[in-house]
Every structure is written in C-alpha cells, then in structure tokens.
Amino acid sequence: MDFSAAILAGGRSSRFGQDKARFMYKDKALLSWVSASLSNAAELFLIANQAYPEFKLPVYSDIIASQGPLSGIHAGLSYAKHDWLAVAACDMPFLTPAYWDALLDFVENKYQILSVAHEGKLEPLASLYHKSCLPFFENRLRQQRLGMQTLIRQMDVCIVPFETLELDPKTLANINYLSDLKNK
Secondary structure (H helix, E strand, O other), rough: OOOOEEOOOEEEEEOOOOOOOOEEEEEEEHHHHHHHHOOOOEEEEEEEEOOHHHHOOHHHHHOOOOOOOOHHHHHHHHHHOOOOOEEEEEOOOOOOOHHHHHHHOOOOOOOEEEEEEEOOOEEOEEEEEEEHHHHHHHHHHHOOOOOOHHHHOOOOEEEHHHHHHOOOOOOOOOOOOOHOOOOO
C-alpha cells in the first residue's frame, strides 16, 4: 500500500538546547535516522518552521501555525498525496522500517488512526493517520483543543500494544534531552 510520510521538525528543541533534527548521533543526524525508517513511503517530506536543505526533502510549514504537534499533523495530512500518512517526530532515531511495516499491517477502512500504546500512553508522533481526520483536526485547532491523547481516543482508532510488535524496546524512544542518548 502506498502511503505518505511526514517528519515533524518544527519544535523549538528548548529542552535539548540545540536543533534536534541536525544533531549528529553515531555519525548521522537524528532526522536522517527517522527518514531512513520511512524509506518505504511513496512520498516523504518535512513539516518544519525552517529550511533543511541538507536533507534534500520537501519542507512545508504549518497551515495553522504554532499549535504544537497537532498543527504539524494537520499540515502533513493537508499536503499528503496518499490516503494514509505516517507521522514521525524528528527526535525518534530508533524507529525502523519494520516498525512502520508492522503498523501498516493493521490498516483497515474502519480506522482513521493507527497508534501504538507504549507504557500506558499512545504514541501520536509515531502513528498513521487517514485523510478523513483532516476536518476534525482543523476544528480542534480552531478551538485550541490540542491534546493529542484525548483527540486520538475520540477517533476511530486501532490501538496496537507495542509489546505485540516484537520490536526492540528502544524503538519508540523520544530524545528530549542530550542525556537521553547516553547508553543508546
């Protein structure tokens, strides 16, 4: 199945102290690790508030700006050419093509979102979204109701327990601080 993919790189990286997307980890930028995980996507682009020419990917900005990850997902759905959009944060370097393949196995017409539950929380920045989410997301943005956990649970969602995917436990690690990369 063809799908689009958007990497969100629009955050301020305030806890990290520098641009996470460009941070070099094991001789490769964090964003490059995430991009490699989405190598099976028919279309791959960035949602960011600045240019990243070194990654040679199209860059689009938020349509409804400064509303956090929901703005980025909304923009990704707006620009995507395919019905399904894989969304990944630029600071999740341990995602793999196997992760996305496993999630794609759950795609059915009755779902609008496929999300993984890990340690009691959904992973909205490593999920699949159907274009049918777009009007609902736009409405939530206009109301400034931005909570992703609540929003996802109000949609037709397939929640996949991470443990059933049989992947490396660090797959969904999110790098918020430089120290998060130690011992990884």
